[in-house]
Amino acid sequence: xxxxxxxxxxxxxxxxxxxxxxxxxxxxxxxxxxxxxxxxxxxxxxxxxxxxxxxxxxxxxxxxxxxxxxxxxxxxxxxxxxxxxxxxxxxxxxxxxxxxxxxxxxxxxxxxxxxxxxxxxxxxxxxxxxxxxxxxxxxxxxxxxxxxxxxxxxxxxxxxxxxxxxxxxxxxxxxxxxxxxxxxxxxxxxxxxxxxxxxxxxxxxxxxxxxxxxxxxxxxxxxxxxxxxxxxxxxxxxxxxxxxxxxxxxxxxxxxxxxxxxxxxxxxxxxxxxxxxxxxxxxxxxxxxxxxxxxxxxxxxxxxxxxxxxxxxxxxxxxxxxxxxxxxxxxxxxxxxxxxxxxxxxxxxxxxxxxxxxxxxxxxxxxxxx
Numbered sequence: 001x002x003x004x005x006x007x008x009x010x011x012x013x014x015x016x017x018x019x020x021x022x023x024x025x026x027x028x029x030x031x032x033x034x035x036x037x038x039x040x041x042x043x044x045x046x047x048x049x050x051x052x053x054x055x056x057x058x059x060x061x062x063x064x065x066x067x068x069x070x071x072x073x074x075x076x077x078x079x080x081x082x083x084x085x086x087x088x089x090x091x092x093x094x095x096x097x098x099x100x101x102x103x104x105x106x107x108x109x110x111x112x113x114x115x116x117x118x119x120x121x122x123x124x125x126x127x128x129x130x131x132x133x134x135x136x137x138x139x140x141x142x143x144x145x146x147x148x149x150x151x152x153x154x155x156x157x158x159x160x161x162x163x164x165x166x167x168x169x170x171x172x173x174x175x176x177x178x179x180x181x182x183x184x185x186x187x188x189x190x191x192x193x194x195x196x197x198x199x200x201x202x203x204x205x206x207x208x209x210x211x212x213x214x215x216x217x218x219x220x221x222x223x224x225x226x227x228x229x230x231x232x233x234x235x236x237x238x239x240x241x242x243x244x245x246x247x248x249x250x251x252x253x254x255x256x257x258x259x260x261x262x263x264x265x266x267x268x269x270x271x272x273x274x275x276x277x278x279x280x281x282x283x284x285x286x287x288x289x290x291x292x293x294x295x296x297x298x299x300x301x302x303x304x305x306x307x308x309x310x311x312x313x314x315x316x317x318x319x320x321x322x323x324x325x326x327x328x329x330x331x332x333x334x335x336x337x338x339x340x341x342x343x344x345x346x347x348x349x350x351x352x353x354x355x356x357x358x359x360x361x362x363x364x365x366x367x368x369x370x
Contacts (some may be wrong), residue, residue: 003294013037013038013039014038014039014127014128015038015039015100015125015126015127015128015131016033016038016039016040016041016126016127016128016129016130016168017041017042017043017117017121017124017128017129018030018040018041018042018043018129018130018131019043019044019045019047019113019117019129019130019131019132020042020043020044020064020067020068020075021044021060021064021132021196022044022059022060022061022062022063022064022067022190022193023060023063023132023190023193023195023196023320024132024179024183024191024193024195025028025132025133025134025171025179025189025192026064026067026131026132026205027067027132027183027188027190028062028132028170028180028182028183028186028188029130029131029132029142029168029169029170029171030042030067030068030071030073030130030180031071031171031182031183031186031188032170032171032182033130033168033170034071034073038128040073041073041074041075041076041077041126042064042067042068042071042073042074042075043075043077043078043117043121044060044061044064044065044075044076044077044078045078045080045112045113045117046061046077046079046080046081046087047080047081047083047084047088047108047112048081048082048084048088048089049081049366050152050210050213052213053205059171061077062319063189063190063193066189066190067188067189067190069177070187070188070189071185071186071188072190075123077342078116078117078120080112080116080117082138083111083112083116084108084111084112086111087103087107087110087111087112087115088104088107088108088111088112089104092104092106092107093211093214093215095342096237097215097237097266098214098266098342099236099237099264099266099341100340100341100342100343101240101311101340101341101342101343101345102342102365103155103311103343105155106155106158106344109155109156109158109159110123110158112127113131114129114156114158114159114160114167117129118163118166122166126275127166128166128167129166129167129168129169130167130168130169130170132165132168132169132170132171133145133152133155133156133169133171133172134147134150134151134152134169134171134172134176135151135153135156135169135172135360136144136169136172136173136357137167137168137169137172137359140161140164140297141296141297141359142156142159142164142296142297142359142360143172143357143358143359143360144348144357144360145169145172145173145357146172146173146174146360147174147175147176147356148176149176150175150176152310153307153346153348153360154291154312154344154346154360155311157294157296157344157346157347157360157362157363158294158359158363159294159296160294160296161237161295161296161297162205164296168304176329190364198273203342207238207240207336208234208246211237211238212235213289215237217234217235217237217238218234218235218269218336219232219233219234219235219309220235220236220268220269220270220271221230221233221246221269221270222249222270222271222272222273223270223271223273223308224272224273225272225279225283230250230273231247231248231249231250231251231273232248232250233246233247233248233271233276234246234267236265236266236269236270236271237266238263240338240340241261241262241263241264241269241338241339241340242259242260242261242337242338242340243260243261243338244258244260244261245262247259247271247273249273256276257275259274259275259288260273260274260275260280260337260338262274262279262280262283262284263283263321280337281335281337282335284335284336284338284339285332285335285339285363285369285370286331286332286333286334286335286336286370287329287330287331287332287369287370288329288330288339288345288366288367288369288370289327289328289329289330289366289367289368289369289370290327290328290329290330290345290364290365290366290367291327291364291365291367292364292365293328293362293363293364294362294363294364295361295362296360296361296362297359297361297362298361298362299347299349299361304349304350305317305318305320305347305348305349305350305361306318306347306349306350306358307330307345307346307347307348307349307363308345308346309336309338309339309343309344309345309366310338310343315348315350315358316332316333316336317332317333317350318330318331318332318347319331327367328364329370330345339345339366339369340366341366341367341368341369342365342366343365343366344363344364344365344366345360345363345364345365345366346362346363347361347363348358348361349361
């Protein structure tokens with residue numbers, strides 16, 4: 001929370017809608033904002049849930065309602081099932097059918113939390129929306145969260161720059177243990193609740209199980225780089241470049257190391273693997289073209305940028321340029337293993353200057369390798 005968002009008792013209270021998920025992070029966010037003098041309303045967001053999963057949202061809504069009661073704040077219920085199904089699930093399924101690997105959490109942030117939720121809140125007179133994300137906002141910059149194990153800036157690169165001044169991340173400057181302590185201090189009923197797992201709002205289910213309900217799949221062959229069949233797999237769409245689990249290798253020498261997916265052919269329903277480190281590196285790209293690029297804050301110079309190609313991944317030095325059709329091209333110093341199209345590449349500063357937290361400038365979706 002930055003100083004510019006703190007309110008005195010003599011000033012007009014600013015209205016904030018807090019997305020209460022039923023978890024501890026959003027609950028503490030609401031408590032902190034109320035303590036700082038905001039006019040706080042708690043909102044539970046319902047999204048689409050498939051018929052084959054047990055209903056979990058009612059239990060989460062009950063926990064969110066208990067938090068609102070404990071804090072003595074108004075409580076609202078928003079149903080964004082249609083927006084979630086169209087903007088997250090349908091988009092995710094379309095990408096997987098093409099052999100790509102989208103990130104549903106990033107889609108959810110774009111379409112629901114900082115899309116439909118902010119639009120609805122604004123229509124109802126809110127000045128801000130707030131969530132329990134571990135990230136920080138300093139002026140018109142998005143920064144990493146203080147807790148490096150919980151930092152969620154990677155998932156936030158789609159935030160529109162005009163919306164950033166209206167977004168609050170009250171726990172971004174805290175460690176997770178401090179959030180738990182504050183939950184106990186405020187007497188919140190979710191202080192001991194475990195963190196949720198799984199696909200965004202959908203729940204604790206593997207991606208393989210989820211996809212199998214919507215996309216017909218069949219077993220196929222695992223190939224080596226010579227094109228020889230060496231094993232079997234459960235369906236090419238289930239595998240991401242760089243993955244080394246979930247398929248069977250029948251023709252394997254005892255001295256061979258782990259085999260990694262280096263490519264896949266959706267039409268032939270095959271995946272190609274290799275256990276040779278030099279071979280894997282030779283097949284790994286040094287350049288990638290992005291689509292759907294969003295700049296939260298465009299850097300003054302692109303020569304001092306790094307990027308993450310996966311959540312919690314190491315930041316990699318990069319060079320930016322534009323190809324002939326004007327799209328942004330990212331070049332790495334060395335071949336990047338495990339780069340999968342459809343995933344997000346997120347831009348960061350190389351020189352953290354704010355409490356050791358790097359700036360997140362924005363990002364894009366990896367669309368083509370060169």
